[in-house]
Amino acid sequence: MSSNAHDHDEERPWFLAHHFDTVGQQMSSAKLGMWLFACTELLMFSGLFLAYFILRKMYPEMLLTASEELNKTLGGLNTIVLLFSSYTMALGVRAAQTNNKKALERNLIITIVCAFIFLIVKYFEYSAKIHHGLLPGDLFAAAEHGYHLPKYSKVFYGLYFTMTGLHGVHVVVGIGVLTWILIRARRSEFSSQNYVAVENAGIYWHIVDLVWIFLFPLLYLVK
Amino acid sequence: MSDDKNHEAVEPSYLTAKKGLMSWLITVDHKRIGLMYLAATMFFFLVAGLLAIALRTELFTGQQDFMSAQTYNKVFTLHGAIMVFLFIIPSVPAAMGNFVLPLMLGAKDVAFPKLNLLSFYIYCIAAIMLVMTLLLGSLDTGWTFYTPYSKSTGSAVIMATMGAFVAGFSSILTGLNFVVTVHKMRAPGMTWNRMPLMIWALYATALIQIMATPVLAITLFLLIIERTLNIGIFDPAMGGDPVLYQHFFWFYSHPAVYIMILPGFGIISEIITVHSRKHIFGYRAIAMSSVAIAVISFIVWGHHMFVSGQSELAGVVFSFLTFAVAVPTAIKVFSWVATLYGGSIRYTTPMWYGLVFLWTFTIGGLTGVYLGTLSVDVHLHETYFVVAHFHYVMVGGTVVAFLGGLYHWWPKFFGRMYNETAGKISALLVFIGFNMTFLTQFFLGHQGMPRRYYAYLPEYEVMHQVSTIGSWILALGLFTVLGTLVMALKNGERAPANPWKAVSLEWQTASPPIEHNFHMTPRVTGSPYDFPEIDKSAGAHH
Numbered sequence: 001m002s003s004n005a006h007d008h009d010e011e012r013p014w015f016l017a018h019h020f021d022t023v024g025q026q027m028s029s030a031k032l033g034m035w036l037f038a039c040t041e042l043l044m045f046s047g048l049f050l051a052y053f054i055l056r057k058m059y060p061e062m063l064l065t066a067s068e069e070l071n072k073t074l075g076g077l078n079t080i081v082l083l084f085s086s087y088t089m090a091l092g093v094r095a096a097q098t099n100n101k102k103a104l105e106r107n108l109i110i111t112i113v114c115a116f117i118f119l120i121v122k123y124f125e126y127s128a129k130i131h132h133g134l135l136p137g138d139l140f141a142a143a144e145h146g147y148h149l150p151k152y153s154k155v156f157y158g159l160y161f162t163m164t165g166l167h168g169v170h171v172v173v174g175i176g177v178l179t180w181i182l183i184r185a186r187r188s189e190f191s192s193q194n195y196v197a198v199e200n201a202g203i204y205w206h207i208v209d210l211v212w213i214f215l216f217p218l219l220y221l222v223k
Numbered sequence: 224m225s226d227d228k229n230h231e232a233v234e235p236s237y238l239t240a241k242k243g244l245m246s247w248l249i250t251v252d253h254k255r256i257g258l259m260y261l262a263a264t265m266f267f268f269l270v271a272g273l274l275a276i277a278l279r280t281e282l283f284t285g286q287q288d289f290m291s292a293q294t295y296n297k298v299f300t301l302h303g304a305i306m307v308f309l310f311i312i313p314s315v316p317a318a319m320g321n322f323v324l325p326l327m328l329g330a331k332d333v334a335f336p337k338l339n340l341l342s343f344y345i346y347c348i349a350a351i352m353l354v355m356t357l358l359l360g361s362l363d364t365g366w367t368f369y370t371p372y373s374k375s376t377g378s379a380v381i382m383a384t385m386g387a388f389v390a391g392f393s394s395i396l397t398g399l400n401f402v403v404t405v406h407k408m409r410a411p412g413m414t415w416n417r418m419p420l421m422i423w424a425l426y427a428t429a430l431i432q433i434m435a436t437p438v439l440a441i442t443l444f445l446l447i448i449e450r451t452l453n454i455g456i457f458d459p460a461m462g463g464d465p466v467l468y469q470h471f472f473w474f475y476s477h478p479a480v481y482i483m484i485l486p487g488f489g490i491i492s493e494i495i496t497v498h499s500r501k502h503i504f505g506y507r508a509i510a511m512s513s514v515a516i517a518v519i520s521f522i523v524w525g526h527h528m529f530v531s532g533q534s535e536l537a538g539v540v541f542s543f544l545t546f547a548v549a550v551p552t553a554i555k556v557f558s559w560v561a562t563l564y565g566g567s568i569r570y571t572t573p574m575w576y577g578l579v580f581l582w583t584f585t586i587g588g589l590t591g592v593y594l595g596t597l598s599v600d601v602h603l604h605e606t607y608f609v610v611a612h613f614h615y616v617m618v619g620g621t622v623v624a625f626l627g628g629l630y631h632w633w634p635k636f637f638g639r640m641y642n643e644t645a646g647k648i649s650a651l652l653v654f655i656g657f658n659m660t661f662l663t664q665f666f667l668g669h670q671g672m673p674r675r676y677y678a679y680l681p682e683y684e685v686m687h688q689v690s691t692i693g694s695w696i697l698a699l700g701l702f703t704v705l706g707t708l709v710m711a712l713k714n715g716e717r718a719p720a721n722p723w724k725a726v727s728l729e730w731q732t733a734s735p736p737i738e739h740n741f742h743m744t745p746r747v748t749g750s751p752y753d754f755p756e757i758d759k760s761a762g763a764h765h
Binding site for chain 2: 017018019025028029032033036040041044045046048050051058059138139154155158161162166
């Protein structure tokens with residue numbers, strides 16, 4: 001007995017791609033693919049975290065003093081903003097699953113706004129650092145601005161800008177992805193049968209949040 | 224398994240279903256994407272191969288002939304970088320795997336066809352970047368881009384590392400696609416234990432691609448930042464650690480060695496069993512050893528750094544773990560030999576390559592154990608012994624398996640048979656040329672000839688000359704392969720659907736297959752290695 005390959009097109013929902021047999025197969029494939037992608041993201045950041053820990057082990061005093069110059073208030077504010085946006089993202093996925101188009105659009109917009117707030121706060125943080133010469137490598141000019149930081153502090157700032165910069169790029173990409181999902185939501189593409197794209201965008205956004213949850217205490221708080 | 228011969232004449236093949244250049248450039252058909260990868264990887268194999276011949280020719284005498292020291296450095300760097308990133312890594316999985324994986328699973332395509340096409344174009348961008356370093360002309364770090372030298376030498380390093388960085392994304396996307404395809408797209412009845420061993424090998428490879436490549440990405444990213452912003456993380460002058468770069472690099476690049484060889488194991492598992500008409504010996508052992516190799520590959524990277532200043536304890540542990548890789552690898556080799564034993568061996572061209580593989584790969588594997596031995600490695604490190612070892616694994620292993628796979632699946636790719644005599648001559652030339660080139664290098668290395676030098680002392684001259692002549696014979700063999708396969712396209716006999724009387728699903732559809740692979744989704748009821756002859760005999764085993 002064999003199931004049929006590519007007849008019965010009239011029974012297939014419009015969003016089911018030609019090479020899948022069922023909607024369930026398509027959805028679980030997309031989700032598995034997204035989780036694997038999430039793994040690659042975490043592994044990529046893990047390299048930076050490892051570099052951080054090695055730097056910390058080599059120069060614990062330097063790291064302690066240099067990290068004191070980071071703005072804990074703004075970092076904390078950004079943490080709250082991102083955590084809140086993860087919450088609205090989760091609500092958005094739920095709204096898609098329950099055919100609530102209005103709530104889906106509203107939650108996506110709030111999430112995108114939060115992402116912009118995060119970037120704006122980051123902009124103020126970065127400008128302060130640039131203003132005080134707390135910069136990576138050759139650009140490091142803290143001494144001229146009256147700071148007395150230990151030797152090799154510029155390596156810490158190099159790592160700070162690399163880690164938060166790469167994370168920031170992910171936030172920018174996230175804004176793009178969420179905007180694309182919002183446009184599709186406006187076109188009423190999603191339903192309780194077809195919401196996997198929303199869910200995958202959500203997984204991506206949670207990864208962005210998750211990385212920050214580790215970046216913030218390690219760079220700003222840990223003594 | 225379902226049989227759909229009665230439809231065969233009706234529907235056009237994937238090659239003729241759509242016409243025109245655009246139908247290829249925007250195709251999402253895994254078979255066409257596989258062939259585009261095949262053409263691209265073969266092209267870069269040719270480019271990097273010609274660079275290798277230039278290197279060997281320069282080494283024919285101990286003095287400078289036609290390359291300066293600096294040119295020699297650039298040529299061996301490009302040879303290595305192109306071979307690794309543009310040929311070996313994508314050759315079997317992305318080119319051949321793309322074609323056969325969905326067919327072997329009984330699927331209509333990979334799980335994400337558009338992502339598959341995207342990964343091909345990302346590969347093309349990476350290729351352009353790496354080739355552009357030729358024009359920028361100052362890449363002389365070797366393919367490993369070790370710091371701190373890679374920080375101070377010419378500016379082409381940025382372009383080259385960006386090329387490798389981008390190639391990594393292509394590799395990750397292919398791996399991700401394959402893992403999801405294997406999990407979600409298997410035909411009804413295709414249980415994990417009924418999957419062909421090629422699938423198991425590609426699956427294990429894909430896992431490594433997903434888990435190791437991101438670390439390479441971040442390593443190269445840090446190197447680019449290091450060069451542009453001078454952040455100092457790898458620079459001892461600024462308080463950074465150059466050995467950290469080596470840890471990062473080999474954390475990817477050692478598993479990457481298995482990205483290169485595991486798919487080759489898969490091909491050999493298919494060839495040996497199909498062409499000896501015998502059920503594979505130790506199916507589960509071979510399948511599980513692929514996964515075991517993938518796991519162990521992540522914890523042996525330190526054996527590249529025995530003399531780099533890691534702790535003695537780390538050296539001992541890495542040495543022990545390296546020996547552990549030999550166990551699953553040996554399980555495979557013994558199982559292949561046991562499959563041959565008592566089999567009804569057909570000396571087809573793929574089988575010849577399979578036998579060449581058993582010989583050359585075993586030498587490559589065993590010399591790996593020498594180099595994994597701490598004290599021996601201190602003597603042999605940075606000599607031709609290392610060069611010979613990895614060429615025995617990469618060329619004697621992967622490339623030979625790749626060539627065998629080309630002959631094995633060529634009838635399926637294009638629906639044409641090749642000339643057996645020419646195929647066998649190519650296998651013989653490759654075998655002789657390869658062993659002449661690299662067996663001598665074991666002796667050279669043991670006598671102390673260091674790698675990466677364009678000139679050498681007179682006492683090494685005879686062996687270098689044997690090696691160079693061997694490389695010319697190897698090149699002749701590879702051009703014979705090219706000629707045989709191209710001639711097959713031009714005027715080869717029409718291939719039947721199943722010329723080897725194999726049981727796995729890719730042979731149960733037309734040669735070349737129709738656009739959607741199968742008329743009816745096949746239903747699998749047994750092992751891919753239950754050959755009809757065996758079913759009839761009373762002593763069938765498994």
